[in-house]
Amino acid sequence: MRDAEAVLQLVSALPFFEAGALPHVPLDLCLGRGDCALVETPDPARATAFADLCSGMTALRGGEVRFMGYDWTTLDGERAAALRGLIGRIHQRGAWIDTLGTHVNIMLPRLHHTRDPEPLVARAATELARQLGLPGLPLARPDRLSEGDLMRAACVRAFLGEPRLLLLETTISPDQAGLAAPLLALLSRALDRGAAAICFTRDGSFWQAQSFPVSHRLSLSDNGLNPVLRV
Incomplete structure (x- = not known):
């Protein structure tokens, strides 16, 4: 059943077999404003493939994926690109262009998805960078940054522009524990203003230790997307 108020809705979404990292069963999910889903999967490629599915980048042989009420398959390239501008994403593999500065x-x-002037975007990005523990917006190329600073930069990119949907593919590693508090603070504020989020993890213990409230705890496996109970 469609939910007109949903930020993201998967309705019996069935990818083509060629989308090999995803389970070959219909997938259902409904996230409203302020909802946060924790999705456990041991396979990083599966997390990336599911994030692609939610972003309308995966062909379907059945069902539909709707974002902000729009079925991705009904949109032309320009409108789909504009909608993707409302999605903030931390990519599993970084998705950095190493020939350009991190800033x-x-x-x-x-800048691609909006008409916001560059100085305004730079100020907003700099403020986010400071909230996440960076001294400012990093100018060095991504391959020159430490793993921790690159993760902080990825968070800045994901949260910039107050996205309506957050897809966080990468879990904070134990040696990045100092990033947990500012990241979860940003996530809480995003949810409070009505965004929805999917946080992927191989092990839910980090989130359990943080006592972060999530509305959905799910497992993504060969059997599909199913609720899990944590005690």
Whole structure:
């Protein structure tokens, strides 16, 4: 059943067999404003494939994926690109362009999808960077940053522009524990203003330790997308 108020809705979404990382069963999910789903999967490629599915980048042989009420398959390229500008994503593999400065990598999606002037985007990005523990917007190329600073830069890029949907493919590693508090604070504020989020993890213990309230706890496996109970 369609939910007109949903931020993201998967209705018996069945990818083509060629989308090999995804389970070959219909997938259902409904996230409203302020909902946060924790999706456990041991396979990083599966997390990336599911994020692609939610972003309208995966062909379906059945069902539908709707974002902000729009079925991705009904949109032309320009409208789909505009909608993707409302999605913030931390990519499993970084998705950095190493020939450009990190600051350009961070701002480029926002500048591409909106008409916001560059100085305004730069100020917003710099403020996010400071909230996440960086001294400012990093100018060095991504391959020159430490793993921790690159993760912080990825968070800046994901949260820039107050996205309506957040897809966080990467879990904070134990050596990045100092990032947990500012990241969860940003996530809480995003949910409070009505965004929805999917946080992927191989092990839910980090989220359990943080006592972060999630509305859905799910497992993504060969059997599909199913609720799990944590005690």
